[in-house]
Amino acid sequence: MTGTGVDAVLGALADPTRRALLDVLAARGTASATALAAELPVSRQAVVKHLAVLEQAGLVSSTRAGREVRYTPRARALTATARWMADLAAEWDRRLATIKRLAETDD
Secondary structure (H helix, E strand, O other): OOOHHHHHHHHHHOOHHHHHHHHHHHHHOOEEHHHHHHHOOOOHHHHHHHHHHHHHOOOEEEEEEOOEEEEEEOOHHHHHHHHHHHHHHHHHHHHHHHHHHHHHOOO
16 A cells, blocks of 8 residues: 555544544444544534545445444554555664664674
8 A cells, every 4th residue: 555545544544533533433333423523522513524534544434324324444444554654664674774784894
């Protein structure tokens, strides 16, 4: 996962309210915007806007049940981003090990 997928996920996770929404959804499994707004110090309208960003990033999905929209966390985008970050960290570890080895070599 590179480019816009990672950008969207990291952009969505940059906001503390969106992270809080994901925490609540992770604990509940699924919830409506109204239920989520009741657990956070923001309006329902703000929650809906934050959920749209999370959905666009692939971090939540929505399903309509009558007049209610229910949101469910999705791990795929987060897992792919975590994998990308782990690969990046491994590359930097490799580079730093090379620099250390070169610095310790007596030439």
